[in-house]
Amino acid sequence: MAARAKRAKVEDGSELSPLQSFLQWCDGVGLELSSKVCVSKEGIVAEYGMLAKDDIEEGEVLFTIPRSALLHQGTTKVSTLLEKEQSSLQSSSGWVPLLLALLYEYTSSQSHWKAYLSLWTDFKTLDHPMFWSKEERGRLLKGTGVPEAVDRDLANIQREYTDVVLPFMTRHPDLWNPGTHTLDLYTQLVAFVMAYSFQEPQDEEDEEEEEEEKPPNPPMMVPMADMLNHVSNHNANLEFTQDSLKMVCVRPIHKGQEVFNTYGQIANWQLLHMYGFTEPCSSNSNDTADIPVANLYEAAARGAQSDLDRQLVEEQWEVLCQIMEEKAAFVFGKQGCLTDTELHTALKVLCMSKEELSEFKDNEGWEEDDEDDEKISLALSNEGLPKLKASWKRLIYEAACLTLRSYGDGEDEEKVMDVDRALMEDKAALMGLSCRQWKALQVRYGQKSILHGLMELTKS
Numbered sequence: 267m268a269a270r271a272k273r274a275k276v277e278d279g280s281e282l283s284p285l286q287s288f289l290q291w292c293d294g295v296g297l298e299l300s301s302k303v304c305v306s307k308e309g310i311v312a313e314y315g316m317l318a319k320d321d322i323e324e325g326e327v328l329f330t331i332p333r334s335a336l337l338h339q340g341t342t343k344v345s346t347l348l349e350k351e352q353s354s355l356q357s358s359s360g361w362v363p364l365l366l367a368l369l370y371e372y373t374s375s376q377s378h379w380k381a382y383l384s385l386w387t388d389f390k391t392l393d394h395p396m397f398w399s400k401e402e403r404g405r406l407l408k409g410t411g412v413p414e415a416v417d418r419d420l421a422n423i424q425r426e427y428t429d430v431v432l433p434f435m436t437r438h439p440d441l442w443n444p445g446t447h448t449l450d451l452y453t454q455l456v457a458f459v460m461a462y463s464f465q466e467p468q469d470e471e472d473e474e475e476e477e478e479e480k481p482p483n484p485p486m487m488v489p490m491a492d493m494l495n496h497v498s499n500h501n502a503n504l505e506f507t508q509d510s511l512k513m514v515c516v517r518p519i520h521k522g523q524e525v526f527n528t529y530g531q532i533a534n535w536q537l538l539h540m541y542g543f544t545e546p547c548s549s550n551s552n553d554t555a556d557i558p559v560a561n562l563y564e565a566a567a568r569g570a571q572s573d574l575d576r577q578l579v580e581e582q583w584e585v586l587c588q589i590m591e592e593k594a595a596f597v598f599g600k601q602g603c604l605t606d607t608e609l610h611t612a613l614k615v616l617c618m619s620k621e622e623l624s625e626f627k628d629n630e631g632w633e634e635d636d637e638d639d640e641k642i643s644l645a646l647s648n649e650g651l652p653k654l655k656a657s658w659k660r661l662i663y664e665a666a667c668l669t670l671r672s673y674g675d676g677e678d679e680e681k682v683m684d685v686d687r688a689l690m691e692d693k694a695a696l697m698g699l700s701c702r703q704w705k706a707l708q709v710r711y712g713q714k715s716i717l718h719g720l721m722e723l724t725k726s
């Protein structure tokens with residue numbers, strides 16, 4: 267692969283930049299760009315992005331992309347073959363057809379999407395933790411859940427490439443070649459799909475009608491929409507219509523401001539894992555921290571005073587493992603618990619008396635459960651947490667404390683918190699951090715702050 271994009275020659279002999287070629291291509295495929303916006307590298311949070319050239323009102327359409335310009339398994343030049351062989355291309359990610367399309371189009375000099383894909387000549391701007399060393403991930407992101415997620419991704423990518431993609435490419439040597447379409451390129455394209463693709467939401471009516479849950483729509487590449495960066499407090503949103511996709515302004519944007527899309531309500535650890543960046547933790551309103559259910563159990567076990575108590579906790583845990591997975595976790599946001607019904611169930615089980623437990627077992631569940639969802643959600647919000655009964659508060663407090671400790675190497679929870687708090691408050695030290703160190707700090711400190719806040723709300 268050429269290290270730099272070749273510049274296209276125009277008639278007067280001057281050369282077009284990759285961005286100019288892309289914009290010319292957009293024009294050619296019927297993509298309509300409002301005169302109030304432009305793609306830019308200046309005044310943008312990262313590489314390319316979109317700027318307002320004029321004030322924009324809520325509801326104004328910033329650009330419209332015809333469906334024929336989208337790049338996916340149904341539009342690529344190799345679509346017929348992918349369709350014919352779809353049964354051999356199934357995998358847990360569901361991404362193989364798009365990735366094969368991208369492997370083909372990215373390395374084809376004749377690709378219809380050449381001007382689009384040439385914007386990313388070597389994917390060097392992708393800085394997902396999957397491209398960091400294992401040691402760096404472990405050191406900077408311990409406790410955040412990212413190292414484990416990346417290990418799973420890398421194992422899946424390797425398995426998918428070896429078991430599905432390679433045999434397929436070998437059957438079609440006229441179109442793919444493992445010498446060019448290597449595991450390295452495949453991995454880069456996975457990261458590209460993670461960070462740049464879009465998934466069309468399921469039709470709501472279909473969803474209601476269908477008894478069984480339909481699998482999610484496969485991902486697709488949406489030129490121009492993927493030039494927009496993300497913030498949780500976004501000002502534009504992509505709308506899907508039958509013939510086209512439209513980026514619509516959802517909040518007034520002033521001249522000179524950046525146009526921000528939303529990639530979803532995404533916590534910093536997920537932003538880092540899937541997109542390779544984070545927001546400052548104080549401004550990401552969607553930030554979360556997880557408490558593993560195993561930590562709630564351990565908190566209960568630590569509170570047991572006698573052998574009888576210990577036995578009761580073991581029985582409660584056995585019951586709980588039948589209701590939820592042993593590896594499950596409760597998610598806490600800035601306003602309280604987001605997996606409230608699950609946490610409510612776990613607290614109920616782990617705080618049952620011996621009599622209640624045997625009744626529960628005899629009845630194969632609770633006899634009647636009259637607590638409504640709204641009440642539960644309020645009880646486990648920041649407002650309700652301090653008012654919970656003491657036994658529930660103690661479990662949440664202890665579990666948050668145990669989780670906080672898992673970020674450190676055996677230090678107590680206050681020390682674990684203080685290391686990053688001191689760093690966050692030291693402007694000179696912050697300036698000296700590498701980009702990766704800064705991003706990891708936002709993930710760690712955001713999560714730790716949520717856990718620490720939870721301890722404050724539930725301490726007795």
Ligand SMILES: C[S@@+](CC[C@H](N)C(=O)[O-])C[C@H]1O[C@@H](n2cnc3c(N)ncnc32)[C@H](O)[C@@H]1O
Binds near residue numbers: 314461492
């Ligand atoms: C859909 S692309 C957006 C276009 C991208 N800036 C480019 O030049 O190709 C997503 C990538 O943009 C970057 N990005 C998006 N939002 C960002 C933000 N708020 N801060 C820093 N980087 C961001 C990340 O590298 C992310 O993987």
